[in-house]
Amino acid sequence: MKYTGRFAPTPSGRLHFGSLVTALGAYLRARSLNGRFLLRIEDLDTPRCKSEYTASILRDLEILGFDYDEEVKIQSANTKTYEEAIGQLLASHQAFYCTCTRKSLKDHPCRCQHRFVRPDLRYSVRFCPSFTVDCCFEDILSGHVLTGKSTDYLQLKRSDGLIAYNLACVVDDHLDHITEVVRGSDLIAITPQQNALYRALGFAAPDYLHLPLVLNAQGNKLSKQNHATPVLEEMSPLDALLKALRFLGQDTTVFAERDFCCAQVLKLAAAHFDLQRIPVENRKPADQVYEKTAVRCGQK
Numbered sequence: 001m002k003y004t005g006r007f008a009p010t011p012s013g014r015l016h017f018g019s020l021v022t023a024l025g026a027y028l029r030a031r032s033l034n035g036r037f038l039l040r041i042e043d044l045d046t047p048r049c050k051s052e053y054t055a056s057i058l059r060d061l062e063i064l065g066f067d068y069d070e071e072v073k074i075q076s077a078n079t080k081t082y083e084e085a086i087g088q089l090l091a092s093h094q095a096f097y098c099t100c101t102r103k104s105l106k107d108h109p110c111r112c113q114h115r116f117v118r119p120d121l122r123y124s125v126r127f128c129p130s131f132t133v134d135c136c137f138e139d140i141l142s143g144h145v146l147t148g149k150s151t152d153y154l155q156l157k158r159s160d161g162l163i164a165y166n167l168a169c170v171v172d173d174h175l176d177h178i179t180e181v182v183r184g185s186d187l188i189a190i191t192p193q194q195n196a197l198y199r200a201l202g203f204a205a206p207d208y209l210h211l212p213l214v215l216n217a218q219g220n221k222l223s224k225q226n227h228a229t230p231v232l233e234e235m236s237p238l239d240a241l242l243k244a245l246r247f248l249g250q251d252t253t254v255f256a257e258r259d260f261c262c263a264q265v266l267k268l269a270a271a272h273f274d275l276q277r278i279p280v281e282n283r284k285p286a287d288q289v290y291e292k293t294a295v296r297c298g299q300k
């Protein structure tokens, strides 16, 4: 199957430097392998996502020279497919209705799997695979990754009716024939649960390549929540690309010779892309257990 990669931003703010690094890493990996590259807007969390952020992300990526092999996919236009996947999991008893609240879960673990939930109550839908979830996966950069155990049941649909990221992401990566998911290391901990969702739905899981995270001065991941500045407000498109290339350890000396436009930088950078140069400092060693995780192991 032809290599197909993607960038899947959540439009809860404008594109910041951390998102640019992820977009660039995913793009260069795909183009360096003569693969396909897709863009998907993950806008299901409607209280956080705004259409003006979607528009600004699309515009910023265009200014930065990115191109895609298919029309941009907008998740909010596809909710029927996610509902169908949830229906499939409910029918195979790999999901259940849950009336727990965040507060009640602090007091006691969810027991809804074994209860009849009255349909007039507000409920969420949670995942309970019929097999034991592996607490590990192979990462192209980090090798064998172990994640910790948790007793949480992954939420597939929220009690306010919104489809959860993990379900939608798995369904779309499957439908879009994504062969390798390149994204930030903050999603390492949830990867085994996503792999379990692929398996429960009868899909083949993609390969994974988690990139180092861009941290702010306080050591936190750059994010819209901690008010990361939009990258194109901080610097020119060309400087942003070169800085992101350097963050990914790539050689930028070739760009000093003459003036390049962003699209030319991307093309040349893809031709010179060297996976081995991506730095390891921000990554944990492969044999270290990731603590913050929602992986539930060995329950069945």
Ligand code: GLU
Residues within 6 Å of the ligand: 007, 008, 009, 010, 042, 169, 181, 182, 183, 184, 187
């Ligand atoms: N939408 C997620 C984010 O912006 C990325 C999900 C993914 O790449 O799997 O953090």
